[in-house]
Structures are given as C-alpha cells and as structure tokens.
Amino acid sequence: MLVRLIYASKVRDGLAPGDIDHILARSQANNARVGVTGALCYTGGVFLQCLEGGRREVNEVYHRIVGDTRHRDPAILGFTEVTARDFADWAMGYVGYTADNRALFLKYCPRPEFDPYTMSTASVEALLHELLGVARWKTARTERPSS
Secondary structure, three states: OEEEEEEEEEEOOOOOHHHHHHHHHHHHHHHHHHOOEEEEEEOOOEEEEEEEEEHHHHHHHHHHHHOOOOEEEEEEEEEEEEOOOOOOOOOOEEEEOOOOOHHHHHHOOOOOOOOHHHOOHHHHHHHHHHHHHHOOOOOOOOOOOOO
C-alpha cells in the first residue's frame, strides 16, 4: 500500500546554507534505499515535506526526521493512502522559497507570509502539485536505468 505523508517543521537556530545541501543529499540516498520518494520545500525557517512510499517505510523516515535535532514543532499536515506517487522521479526533490516563486507559495496560504501550519491539507497538496509543474527544482530527477 502506498501512502503520502505531508508535514511541516520549524528549523532550529544555527542551520547554515550548506546544511540544506547535506540534508538533501542524505535524504536522497536514504530514501532511494527504502523506496521513499517526495519533495522538500524550505522557506528560510520552515520545512514543508511530502514523503511517498510504503506505509512502514514512510513512517520510519518520518520518525527519523522528527528525531533530528535540526527540527522542532513537527506537525503532520496530511496522511493518506494513494494509488500512485506524485513525486515518483525524486528520491527527494527540493525547491527553495525565492522571490521568483513567492506568489506561488502565498497563493495557497491564508496569511501574507508562507506558513504551512495554517494551511489545509488540500491547499498544501495543491501547492506541491503546482510546484511540481513550474518550480525550478534544485536537484535533477532520478536517473532511470535504460531497458
């Protein structure tokens, strides 16, 4: 059974710019090993992440993330069974909050600043779908072996 878990967490003080690259590289390696895919958004103070895969694997990844001291105030924004993955090509895609995509992030948020804690599950999913279509992802899609 496939599931999708979407959560937000706040970043502890002291996260350096290179830490995001490190988190992303580790996520890609760890997630690929257990068949978890997804997307990570970082807004300069908040992580918004979607994890997709088997229920046990997604739960294990989420619990490992919650135990990471770089995160605080984790909140599950959505957890549902799905028939197919939206982020099947990414062991972990990434998009940052920039001036170019600010309007897109705010399009689904009820506040004048991006705050996923105030968003409905439907709004978060709509944002992620729209980001999938138009955002410049920091990492390339995963290479698929040729047949």
